[in-house]
Amino acid sequence: MRLVFHIWRQATASAPGKMVRYESANMNPDMSMLEALDVLNEELITQGTEPVVFEHDCREGICGSCGFMINGIAHGPLARTTVCQLTLRHFKDGEELYLEPWRASAFPVLKDLMVDRASFDRIIAAGGYCSVPAGSPQDANALLIPKPEADRAMDAAACIGCGACVAACPNASASLFTGAKITHLGLMPQGQPEREIRALRMVRQMNGEGFGHCGNIGECEAVCPKGISIEVIARMNRDFAGASITERPKSGAAEDGA
Amino acid sequence: MKLDSKIPGGPIETAWDRTRFENKLVNPANKRKYEVIVVGSGLAGGSAAATLGELGYNVKCFCFQDSPRRAHSIAAQGGINAAKNYQNDGDSIYRLFYDTVKGGDFRAREYNVYRLAQNSVNIIDQAVAQGVPFAREYGGTLANRSFGGAQVSRTFYARGQTGQQLLLGAYQALERQIDAGRVKMFPRTEMLDLIVIDGKARGIVTRNMVTGAIETHIADAVILGTGGYGNVYYLSTNAKGSNCTAIWRAYKRGAAFGNPCFTQIHPTCIPVSGDYQSKLTLMSESLRNDGRIWVPLKKGDKRSPEQIPENERDYYLERRYPSFGNLVPRDVASRNAKAVCDEGRGVGETALGVYLDFGAAISRLGEDKIRERYGNLFEMYERITDENPYKVPMRIYPAIHYTMGGLWVDYNLQSTIPGLFVIGEANFSDHGANRLGASALMQGLSDGYFIIPYTLGNYLASAKIDKVSDSAPEVQAARAGIQDRTKQLLGINGKRTVDSFHRELGKIMWDECGMARTAPGLEKAISRIQSLRQEFWKDVKVLGKNEEINQSLEKAGRVADFFELGELMCRDALTRNESCGGHFREESQTPDGEAMRDDANFSHASAWEYKGDNQTPELHKEPLEFHYVHPSQRSYK
Ligand code: FES
Numbered sequence A: 001m002r003l004v005f006h007i008w009r010q011a012t013a014s015a016p017g018k019m020v021r022y023e024s025a026n027m028n029p030d031m032s033m034l035e036a037l038d039v040l041n042e043e044l045i046t047q048g049t050e051p052v053v054f055e056h057d058c059r060e061g062i063c064g065s066c067g068f069m070i071n072g073i074a075h076g077p078l079a080r081t082t083v084c085q086l087t088l089r090h091f092k093d094g095e096e097l098y099l100e101p102w103r104a105s106a107f108p109v110l111k112d113l114m115v116d117r118a119s120f121d122r123i124i125a126a127g128g129y130c131s132v133p134a135g136s137p138q139d140a141n142a143l144l145i146p147k148p149e150a151d152r153a154m155d156a157a158a159c160i161g162c163g164a165c166v167a168a169c170p171n172a173s174a175s176l177f178t179g180a181k182i183t184h185l186g187l188m189p190q191g192q193p194e195r196e197i198r199a200l201r202m203v204r205q206m207n208g209e210g211f212g213h214c215g216n217i218g219e220c221e222a223v224c225p226k227g228i229s230i231e232v233i234a235r236m237n238r239d240f241a242g243a244s245i246t247e248r249p250k251s252g253a254a255e256d257g258a
Numbered sequence B: 001m002k003l004d005s006k007i008p009g010g011p012i013e014t015a016w017d018r019t020r021f022e023n024k025l026v027n028p029a030n031k032r033k034y035e036v037i038v039v040g041s042g043l044a045g046g047s048a049a050a051t052l053g054e055l056g057y058n059v060k061c062f063c064f065q066d067s068p069r070r071a072h073s074i075a076a077q078g079g080i081n082a083a084k085n086y087q088n089d090g091d092s093i094y095r096l097f098y099d100t101v102k103g104g105d106f107r108a109r110e111y112n113v114y115r116l117a118q119n120s121v122n123i124i125d126q127a128v129a130q131g132v133p134f135a136r137e138y139g140g141t142l143a144n145r146s147f148g149g150a151q152v153s154r155t156f157y158a159r160g161q162t163g164q165q166l167l168l169g170a171y172q173a174l175e176r177q178i179d180a181g182r183v184k185m186f187p188r189t190e191m192l193d194l195i196v197i198d199g200k201a202r203g204i205v206t207r208n209m210v211t212g213a214i215e216t217h218i219a220d221a222v223i224l225g226t227g228g229y230g231n232v233y234y235l236s237t238n239a240k241g242s243n244c245t246a247i248w249r250a251y252k253r254g255a256a257f258g259n260p261c262f263t264q265i266h267p268t269c270i271p272v273s274g275d276y277q278s279k280l281t282l283m284s285e286s287l288r289n290d291g292r293i294w295v296p297l298k299k300g301d302k303r304s305p306e307q308i309p310e311n312e313r314d315y316y317l318e319r320r321y322p323s324f325g326n327l328v329p330r331d332v333a334s335r336n337a338k339a340v341c342d343e344g345r346g347v348g349e350t351a352l353g354v355y356l357d358f359g360a361a362i363s364r365l366g367e368d369k370i371r372e373r374y375g376n377l378f379e380m381y382e383r384i385t386d387e388n389p390y391k392v393p394m395r396i397y398p399a400i401h402y403t404m405g406g407l408w409v410d411y412n413l414q415s416t417i418p419g420l421f422v423i424g425e426a427n428f429s430d431h432g433a434n435r436l437g438a439s440a441l442m443q444g445l446s447d448g449y450f451i452i453p454y455t456l457g458n459y460l461a462s463a464k465i466d467k468v469s470d471s472a473p474e475v476q477a478a479r480a481g482i483q484d485r486t487k488q489l490l491g492i493n494g495k496r497t498v499d500s501f502h503r504e505l506g507k508i509m510w511d512e513c514g515m516a517r518t519a520p521g522l523e524k525a526i527s528r529i530q531s532l533r534q535e536f537w538k539d540v541k542v543l544g545k546n547e548e549i550n551q552s553l554e555k556a557g558r559v560a561d562f563f564e565l566g567e568l569m570c571r572d573a574l575t576r577n578e579s580c581g582g583h584f585r586e587e588s589q590t591p592d593g594e595a596m597r598d599d600a601n602f603s604h605a606s607a608w609e610y611k612g613d614n615q616t617p618e619l620h621k622e623p624l625e626f627h628y629v630h631p632s633q634r635s636y637k
Helices: A033-047 A118-125 A147-157 A164-168 A175-186 A195-208 A219-223 A231-246 B012-022 B043-055 B093-103 B110-130 B162-179 B245-252 B285-289 B316-320 B330-342 B359-365 B367-385 B440-462 B473-492 B498-513 B519-539 B551-575
Strands: A003-009 A018-024 A096-100 A109-111 B035-039 B058-062 B183-186 B189-197 B200-208 B214-218 B221-224 B263-269 B292-296 B354-357 B394-403 B420-422 B604-609 B618-623
Touching (some): A018 A033, A118 A195, A147 B162, A164 A219, A175 A195, A175 A219, A175 A231, B012 B110, B035 B200, B043 B058, B043 B440, B058 B189, B093 B110, B110 B162, B110 B440, B162 B183, B189 B214, B189 B245, B200 B221, B200 B473, B245 B420, B245 B551, B263 B285, B285 B367, B292 B316, B316 B330, B330 B354, B330 B394, B498 B519, B498 B551, B519 B551
Parallel strands (some): B035 B221, B058 B183, B221 B420
Antiparallel strands (some): A003 A018, B200 B214
16 A cells, blocks of 8 residues: 655754655555554665654553644544554555644644643643542542443543644634543542632633633534543533632633633 | 562561551651652552652652653553452452462462552542542442452453543642642653662663753652563553663662563454554453353364354363353463464464454343443454454454563562662562453552552661762763763664564564473573674664654664563573463473473572673572462462
8 A cells, every 4th residue: 555645844843844745655554544654764764864753652542642633634534533543444545644743832843743732731730630648538439429420520531631622623722621621520529629729720721821712613522532522611611600700809800711 | 689578477467557657757847858759650650759749758750751641551441459349249358369369370479469459448449539430330339340350340440441540540649749849740751770879779860852861860769660561572562652771770770670571461452463563452351251262173264253153163261261261360361372373273364363252242231231341442443453343253362461570679669779669560579470450550559659658758767868969970970871872872873773673572572482481492582682682783773863852762772671671581481490370481381281380499589680781690589488378270270
């Protein structure tokens, strides 16, 4: 199988980048997209060209490391799939593929297809947790959680933090990511004590990182490899709005939501 | 080198309590005066860093990924064991302890394992309090399943993503400490050497993977939670970045390496499809609860599975092990798969595969029930193989999955270098020669949340730790050593890529130090690895420079270490002339092909001491004593 790649090459965060064309005839329909890049890179190295940098680790769709745009779609054409699990059998022999990094001001490009997503960690650090130090909490079964609630919390908790939602959003909003964590913890009794402060702090952090506002377009949901629903954004907005009302104002200024 | 295991002795039930009481405490006001380095941010490292931060220590945590949330623990699917006995089916701490010692084929320390079983109970409480969304029953209680050959239902799970959810729990606790300023996180930073001063671990040398800066970090103690070394085989279920460099560097600085040859081969992985293959994907072992494993009775039977009638199928596990059937432990299941493939009865294009068939379960329970139990796994299988497992049986084959070996540690999880602690898969401590399913997550979190906070405190409170400056000669020398090595790798400019070397090393390891091992094979492997290593240092091609993101350079450094570790693994496998757990020496088997242990000669943990490059390392033995679970031949018949 032969494929033509147009890949974004950018040497450093501050260097200008450009699309470069490569071609390889050594592709195989059973390969994953990342294995295709491995093969291409082996060819490039042998020719003395620096290999394409891309982020990856688990290669089984769970760590959230991988991700880039393929022909304008985050993680490529197959729904609910990360690029590491996207096999070439979904492309035609001789097809031209355009690979570009996530584009968002809160995700600066580091090199080629690799971006910096540390802003996601800072959003979690702002409140995406239950404050329980390791020690001796009550017996796990002392807290009964109805199965449907637990299942819905798990649906939201499945987020892998890959950033596709941001890349797909015309406003580069991180609302799906942030909403997923707020929803996961907000649906569980353990998450209630800090529910308001969590929503306030996480949303403010998200806005402060330079992510855009949610325009309810739903592109994020469409590309999410874990199928997280935009319902989580509604929950986030509700928690944030509720918390903003009861919060003792520090100043009189009104504040934007997500 | 003298091995002192510091096993507390006395009644095993109270050993850990007594140890905790006897441990010295660090005054709360003094904790912030101590600097602690944690390398790795998975279940072990992440939970340790978070907990030490909570206690008030000054923690620096390092990971090579872009975020601590991506550590390879995230990929664990099946579940986590705990002796809660919520199902009232006869489980207890003692039974989990017993199963783990027996499952490890009597090559682990009883006292460590007992403590692990005790802590298992607290882990579930802790995780639930953090908001980990474990599976629940309709009444709201936690759901359990039986897993990996256990005869009780003690496994807690969060769909097929238990590792992910537990890791995110630890990660969130860690982020909270980062936010509070008690932990400073260094992502995209790789540890390349350990700094030892006056015989104590005092810091690490790192490379910033974005700028290439080689930096040193000084601390009062260093904790390694850097995972396993299964990628020495190139193809494994480990994440691509998982590597041995941190523990290998520590070994070369004086930490003994325990049982390097003890590797686990997981029976249910998707078979290799071509030589471009970059990693192997595990299918959770929970599938064996409902799937039946078989191959055709006839050699070379190329018919498609549905054309093979019942009476021409060999459900070989059910036939050979009537009481455990498809649920025999991992090592037994893997070896049997290899055996039937060696007989020429393997399935699929490569004939290196066996069927895992859900036909019977689907007719018994209905497709919906199976979808509810394994939906995401079936989906993943189909995505990779383009085959629908609801219709055609899955094809599976064993793959390298976990390494029970690792740095040797005493009961306090301290290595032979004072001040260097090793936790999680990176140490050798709890699983003996074979790890039971759903026990890796348990060990990582037990070490990180509940053991290291006590034993580290004891070390800091009792050791005399002098002040060290960044300009100390040992620090300078370690930094210079890494700078030179980096220059050397970049300067070779040969003809072969790093990956091509890694694949070749992996093939040698899989063929000679994989599922079945022989003395002549291991000897051959040692000499082949040595010459391949020489070729690597003459002919590897690493483009680019150090002062940039350079993934080839990162890989080259890791592969260089894998060569050395691979050789040590073969050496260890060669000296252990018995079969135990995942280590199968063809010379040591019963007439019907089962592994045969040799307790008279090998009831010990091997601890290897580095003696210099190109010198034969020295083998030390820690005798194992069994006061509670008496060694018996494991039988799953
Ligand atoms: S590499 Fe882990 S999700 Fe793709």
